[in-house]
Each structure stands twice: as structure tokens, then as C-alpha cells.
């Protein structure tokens with residue numbers, strides 16, 4: 001049986017729905033030789049900012065039951081070094097790439113997006129949901145507020161013709177409200193979830209395990225939360241969703257697709273098994289064959305829900 005795995009996200013045609021999540025696959029080149037990158041649906045690169053960023057105080061990683069906390073703080077080489085040293089490799093790939101970007105203002109987002117568009121980039125993921133910057137100063141990240149979400153997406157939409165994927169935070173009361181704001185502002189797709197804000201304590205020293213005190217939780221522990229948010233977003237917007245959060249194998253990925261994700265992102269699993277994404281592609285194909293599903297698109301959002309009281 002011929003099987004079609006291709007999906008469309010904005011103007012991007014992806015050969016399959018399996019992407020690697022931002023911050024867990026570097027700028028692609030780091031995984032050259034380890035993984036057949038061209039078999040992936042797309043790479044989402046580590047978030048970049050206009051200027052280089054040093055990131056947060058160490059330790060930046062702590063293991064937790066069924067997951068990990070990170071407080072990297074968007075350490076990155078800045079847009080000009082990215083363009084000079086990282087972009088040429090990404091352009092050689094026979095698969096799509098999406099550049100994740102962040103800024104402190106909506107103008108920074110649009111300036112960076114425009115700069116990348118001028119260099120031939122086709123798609124950006126707007127990281128408006130990093131839990132590790134400015135948190136202690138009490139500032140919200142943009143995606144914790146519908147109006148701010150709208151403003152950033154709108155600004156990038158007005159300034160470029162790029163495919164825009166807006167990455168949402170799970171650290172909100174009502175994900176539907178934020179999803180709708182991003183859609184209304186012109187986002188072509190949404191990705192969710194970024195990490196859940198958490199912390200861990202060393203009881204001998206009574207100190208936090210992370211240098212930044214709080215960090216973002218990822219891995220299997222967050223999967224039920226991510227899945228619930230995908231389902232809620234799917235019921236609120238029409239644009240495609242890239243689902244992520246705790247996906248470790250094909251069965252997890254299929255749960256996300258059934259709940260409404262048009263594509264899925266693999267994050268923490270890359271640190272355990274760099275080939276996890278390729279195995280997941282194989283597992284999705286196997287499931288489709290066994291269930292006589294010809295086109296992966298026909299599986300999206302097919303959750304059969306009982307009526308609730």
C-alpha cells in the first residue's frame with residue numbers, strides 16, 4: 001500500500017510530520033554523521049536572538065522523574081554569526097528547516113525575521129514562550145498574554161512573507177485564548193508546548209538545583225499536559241498545529257496526531273537517542289499500514305470523544 005506522510009505547514013511542504021524541536025538539535029550540523037538529517041520532516045533550529053546571548057548561570061540542567069529541567073536562557077551566537085556560520089549548512093539540506101527566533105520587543109522579532117528572509121530563510125518559529133528569560137524580574141513572556149501574542153505575530157506578519165509558526169507556552173490558564181490571538185494576527189501555524197515552569201531543591205544544601213532557580217520541565221512527565229493543550233487548541237483554531245512535549249516514541253506521536261497535531265516535534269528524546277525521530281517516522285508508517293491509513297492527513301484530529309457531562 002502506498003503511504004503518504006507529507007503535510008503542509010504554511011507555505012512549507014514537509015516530506016513527513018516529524019520535526020526536531022528547537023534547542024534540542026543545535027543548528028543541525030552538530031547531528032551530521034549521527035542522524036540522516038534529510039529523512040526528517042524538518043529541523044527547528046536552536047533559538048537565536050539579534051545579538052549573541054550568554055545564557056543563564058550554571059547548573060542549567062537537572063534530571064527529574066520522567067523528565068528534565070533546563071534553564072539555558074537562550075544562549076546563542078546571535079543572528080550575524082548564525083547567518084555567516086550556520087545558515088549555509090542548513091541550505092544544503094534536502095529537508096526543510098525552520099529558524100527559531102526570539103526578541104525582547106516585537107520590533108526585535110520583526111527586524112530579525114526580515115534579516116533572515118533577506119538571507120533566503122523561508123520559515124520562522126517565534127519563540128514567544130521561553131520560561132528562562134527575565135522571569136525573576138517578573139516580566140511575562142509574550143505568550144502568557146493574548147494581546148502581546150497578537151502584537152508580536154502581527155508585527156512579523158506585516159514585515160515579512162515568511163511562514164510563521166508561533167510557539168506557545170503551557171504556563172497559561174487558557175491556551176485557546178492565546179492560540180486564537182496568534183491565529184487572528186496571521187500566524188500560519190502554532191507549535192506547542194514550550195517547557196512547563198518548574199524547580200528542584202537539594203535538601204542537604206537547601207539550594208535550588210538550577211543556577212537560575214527555576215527552569216523549564218520537558219520529557220515524558222509533561223506529555224499529558226501537552227496533549228490536552230493540543231486538543232484544546234485544535235478545537236479553537238483552524239491553522240495547523242505542531243505538537244510537542246514528551247514525545248518519546250511513535251505511539252506518543254500518534255496520540256498527538258489523533259488529538260489534532262498536523263506535525264510533531266521531538267525534543268528531550270534526542271538527548272537519549274539521537275535517532276529517536278527516525279524511529280518515530282518508521283513507527284508511524286507501520287501504524288498506518290496496520291490500520292490501512294493511506295494518508296497521514298486523514299488521521300489528524302480523529303479523536304473520538306465521548307460526550308461530557
Ligand SMILES: Cc1cc2nc3c(=O)[nH]c(=O)nc-3n(C[C@H](O)[C@H](O)[C@H](O)COP(=O)(O)O)c2cc1C
Nearest residue numbers: 021022023047070127193194218219245246267268
Ligand atoms: C535543553 C533544552 C533546550 C531548549 N531550548 C529551546 C529553545 O532554544 N527554544 C525553544 O523554543 N524551545 C526550547 N526548548 C523546548 C523544546 O523545544 C520543547 O518545546 C520542549 O522541550 C517540549 O518537548 P520535549 O518534552 O519533547 O522536550 C528546549 C528544551 C530543552 C530540553
